[in-house]
Amino acid sequence: MALAxxxxxxxxxxxxxxxxxxxxxxxxxxxxxxxxxxxxxxIVNTGDDFEHLGLLICPDVDTVLYNLAGVNHPQQxxxxxxxxxxxxxxxxxxxxxxxxxxxxxxxALHLMRRQWLDAGLSLTEITSRLAQRLGVWHPVLPMSxxxxxxxxxxxxxxxxFQEYFVQQRCRPRMMGMTLRGLxxxxxxxxxxxxxxxxxxIVLCPSNPYVSIGPILALPGVREAVAARPAVAVxxxxxxxxxxxxxxxxxxxxxxxxxxxxxxxxYAGLVRGFVLxxxxxxxxxxxxxxxxxxxxxDTIMRDVRERRRLAAEILAFAQDQLLREVV
Amino acid sequence: MALAxxxxxxxxxxxxxxxxxxxxxxxxxxxxxxxxxxxxxxIVNTGDDFEHLGLLICPDVDTVLYNLAGVNHPQQxxxxxxxxxxxxxxxxxxxxxxxxxxxxxxxALHLMRRQWLDAGLSLTEITSRLAQRLGVWHPVLPMSxxxxxxxxxxxxxxxxFQEYFVQQRCRPRMMGMTLRGLxxxxxxxxxxxxxxxxxxIVLCPSNPYVSIGPILALPGVREAVAARPAVAVxxxxxxxxxxxxxxxxxxxxxxxxxxxxxxxxYAGLVRGFVLxxxxxxxxxxxxxxxxxxxxxDTIMRDVRERRRLAAEILAFAQDQLLREVV
Numbered sequence: 256m257a258l259a260x261x262x263x264x265x266x267x268x269x270x271x272x273x274x275x276x277x278x279x280x281x282x283x284x285x286x287x288x289x290x291x292x293x294x295x296x297x298i299v300n301t302g303d304d305f306e307h308l309g310l311l312i313c314p315d316v317d318t319v320l321y322n323l324a325g326v327n328h329p330q331q332x333x334x335x336x337x338x339x340x341x342x343x344x345x346x347x348x349x350x351x352x353x354x355x356x357x358x359x360x361x362x363a364l365h366l367m368r369r370q371w372l373d374a375g376l377s378l379t380e381i382t383s384r385l386a387q388r389l390g391v392w393h394p395v396l397p398m399s400x401x402x403x404x405x406x407x408x409x410x411x412x413x414x415x416f417q418e419y420f421v422q423q424r425c426r427p428r429m430m431g432m433t434l435r436g437l438x439x440x441x442x443x444x445x446x447x448x449x450x451x452x453x454x455x456i457v458l459c460p461s462n463p464y465v466s467i468g469p470i471l472a473l474p475g476v477r478e479a480v481a482a483r484p485a486v487a488v489x490x491x492x493x494x495x496x497x498x499x500x501x502x503x504x505x506x507x508x509x510x511x512x513x514x515x516x517x518x519x520x521y522a523g524l525v526r527g528f529v530l531x532x533x534x535x536x537x538x539x540x541x542x543x544x545x546x547x548x549x550x551x552d553t554i555m556r557d558v559r560e561r562r563r564l565a566a567e568i569l570a571f572a573q574d575q576l577l578r579e580v581v
Numbered sequence: 582m583a584l585a586x587x588x589x590x591x592x593x594x595x596x597x598x599x600x601x602x603x604x605x606x607x608x609x610x611x612x613x614x615x616x617x618x619x620x621x622x623x624i625v626n627t628g629d630d631f632e633h634l635g636l637l638i639c640p641d642v643d644t645v646l647y648n649l650a651g652v653n654h655p656q657q658x659x660x661x662x663x664x665x666x667x668x669x670x671x672x673x674x675x676x677x678x679x680x681x682x683x684x685x686x687x688x689a690l691h692l693m694r695r696q697w698l699d700a701g702l703s704l705t706e707i708t709s710r711l712a713q714r715l716g717v718w719h720p721v722l723p724m725s726x727x728x729x730x731x732x733x734x735x736x737x738x739x740x741x742f743q744e745y746f747v748q749q750r751c752r753p754r755m756m757g758m759t760l761r762g763l764x765x766x767x768x769x770x771x772x773x774x775x776x777x778x779x780x781x782i783v784l785c786p787s788n789p790y791v792s793i794g795p796i797l798a799l800p801g802v803r804e805a806v807a808a809r810p811a812v813a814v815x816x817x818x819x820x821x822x823x824x825x826x827x828x829x830x831x832x833x834x835x836x837x838x839x840x841x842x843x844x845x846x847y848a849g850l851v852r853g854f855v856l857x858x859x860x861x862x863x864x865x866x867x868x869x870x871x872x873x874x875x876x877x878d879t880i881m882r883d884v885r886e887r888r889r890l891a892a893e894i895l896a897f898a899q900d901q902l903l904r905e906v907v
Contacts, residue, residue, distance in 0.1 A: 306699070307696075308692045308693075308695075308696055309636075309692045309693070309694075309695030309696035309697075309698075309699055310635075310692070310695075339665075339667050341665050341667055341668075341685035341686065341689075342667075342668055342685045342686075342688050342689045342692065343689070344689075345685065345686040345689035345690070346689040346692060346693060348689075348714070349689060349690060349693050349711065349714045349715070350693070350710075350714045351689075351692075351693060359667035359668045359671065359685055360667065360668075360671040362668050362688065362692075363667075363668045363669070363670075363671035363672040363674075363675060363677075364671070364675060366634045366635045366636070366668065366672060366677075366688075367634075367635070367672060367675050367676070367677060368635075369634075369635030369636075369695075370633075370634055370635035371635075372635075373632070373635055384676075385675065388674070388675045388676045389675070
C-alpha cells in the first residue's frame with residue numbers, strides 16, 4: 256500500500272475492475288497496490304454464490320476481499336492463510352456432506368454475513384463492512400444485491416455452478432448456462448455509478464462465461480462498459496486456462512480456445528486486450544478485431560508480479576486507449 | 582448405557598423429565614443411564630433460545646444433548662469437551678461482540694440446525710436428527726416448535742434472558758418475567774403425548790421460573806403434569822442454588838429461598854419432592870403441603886452420582902407415589 260499514492264502518475268483517472276475467481280482477485284490486488292481507494296472500485300461476480308451449511312457463500316467476493324486484505328491462502332486460490340477446519344470436522348461427524356471446504360476463519364466471516372443478512376442489510380452493505388474490518392479500503396462491490404445463480408447445462412441435467420465446479424470438478428460437458436434470478440436482478444447503484452464514472456474499465460483475467468459473463472448480463476452493464484474505455488486481460492495462455500474451466504468451457508461452447516477466442520468474445524466491448532507473450536503471434540489477428548493488443552507476461556506468480564502487470568495495463572491504457580477520449 | 586436394560590426393575594413405567602439448564606441435564610442423564618429410550622423422554626425448555634451470530638442458539642436443548650451424548654464440557658456446565666474457539670476468535674477480529682461463547686464444535690451443530698431450519702424442518706425434527714447423530718437415542722423434545730423467549734423485567738428495563746444471564750451476569754434485580762411469543766406457542770404433539778402417557782413426571786433440579794416455568798406455561802402442560810404422578814427435585818440446597826440465579830430470583834420474587842419455597846411453588850402440581858439431606862429439617866413442612874418428601878444427597882458431582890440420584894427418585898416414585906394410582 257505504500258506505493259499507492261506515489262504511483263498516481265501511472266494513471267490519473269478512475270479505474271473499475273470486473274473480477275471473479277482467482278485471476279481476477281490477483282489483478283484487482285495488483286491494481287489496489289497502485290491506485291488509492293478513490294481511484295479504484297472492484298465489481299465482483301455473485302453468480303457463483305450459493306447457500307451451504309446454513310450460510311450464504313460468496314466465493315468470488317471473498318476471494319477478492321481476502322486477496323486485497325492479504326489474508327488469502329498463498330497457494331490454493333481460495334480461503335484463508337493459516338486456516339483450521341475444526342467446525343467442518345465436527346459437522347462431518349454430524350452428517351454434513353462437506354464437499355465444499357470452509358475453514359474456521361472463513362466460517363467466522365460467513366457468520367457475520369449471515370447475521371447481517373438476517374438483520375436486513377444488503378450484500379453491498381455487508382461486503383463494505385467486511386472489507387473495512389479486514390482492512391480493505393477499496394470499494395469491493397457485489398454486482399447485484401439480488402441473487403443471481405449460474406446454472407450449467409450438462410448432458411446429465413442442470414447443475415448449480417458450485418456443484419458443477421467443486422462437486423463434479425467441471426467434468427460434465429457444458430452445453431450452455433442460465434443465470435437464474437437474472438430477470439429480477441439489477442446492478443446496484445454503486446456498480447452503475449462506478450461504471451459511469453470510470454475512466455478505464457479492466458476486465459480481469461477471469462472466466463468469460465461464468466465470472467465476467469454474469470456481470471455483463473445485468474441490465475445496463477454491457478452498455479455502460481461499452482461506453483467507456485475498456486481493456487480485457489486474457490485468462491487463456493497458450494490455449495489453456497491457468498486455473499479453472501475457462502478453456503474447457505470455450506471448447507465445449509465451440510469458441511477457439513485461445514487469447515484470440517477470448518478477444519473475439521469481447522469484440523465490440525473493449526478497446527484494448529492484454530495477452531501473454533507466449534501468444535504474441537495472435538496479436539495481429541486481435542488488432543484485426545479493432546482491438547489494440549498489449550503483449551506482456553500475464554502470469555502473476557507473486558504479489559510483485561500482480562503489481563507489475565497492473566502497472567503495465569494502466570500505462571498501456573494511458574498511452575494507447577485514452578488518447579481517443581477527450 | 583450398559584445399565585439401561587438391566588435397571589428396568591427399578592421402574593417399569595414411562596418417565597418424562599422436564600429439564601432446563603445444567604442441573605436438569607445432569608439428572609436427565611442419570612435417568613437415561615437407567616431407563617431405555619422407550620421408557621424416558623426429556624422435555625426441554627426453549628425459553629432461553631435466542632438468535633446470535635446468525636445462528637439459533639438453544640442452550641438448554643444442547644446442554645441436554647451434550648450431556649446425554651457424554652460430550653459435554655466436564656466442568657463449565659455448557660458447551661463441549663475438547664473445544665476450540667477459532668471461529669469466535671476470527672469473528673471478534675471482524676467486529677463481533679463475543680459476549681456469548683460458542684466453540685467450534687458447538688458452531689458445527691448450530692450450522693446444521695441453521696441449515697435444517699432454512700430447509701423448513703421443525704425444531705423437534707432438527708433436535709431428533711442432531712440427537713441421533715450424537716448417538717443419543719432417548720427422545721429429547723423441545724417444549725415447543727414456536728419461539729418462546731423469556732424476558733426478565735429489571736429496574737433498567739426488559740432484558741432478553743441471555744442478556745440478563747450471560748451479558749449482565751444476573752446482576753439486575755428481577756421484578757418479573759414475560760414469555761414473549763407464548764400467546765402463539767403450543768406444546769408439540771410429541772410433548773403432549775409423552776406427558777399423557779407418562780407414569781411419572783420428574784421436574785428436574787432446574788430454575789423454577791426460567792427453566793421449568795416456560796414449559797409449564799404452555800397451554801395444557803400444567804394440567805397434563807398435574808394429572809400424572811409428578812415429583813420435583815429442589816434446585817435450592819441450604820438456601821442457595823448450586824448454579825445459576827434461582828436463589829437470587831426467588832429472593833427478588835419474594836419467595837422463601839429454600840427447598841420449602843420451591844415445594845410451595847410446585848404445590849398442587851407434584852406428589853413428591855426431593856430435597857437435599859442438608860435441608861432435612863424442612864421435610865415436615867413439605868409434608869404439610871401434602872407433598873411426600875424424599876430426603877437424600879441431591880448434589881450430582883459425577884456421572885455415578887447422577888445415576889444414583891435418578892435411581893433413588895425412581896425407587897421413591899415406585900414405592901411412595903404410584904401406590905395411589907391404579
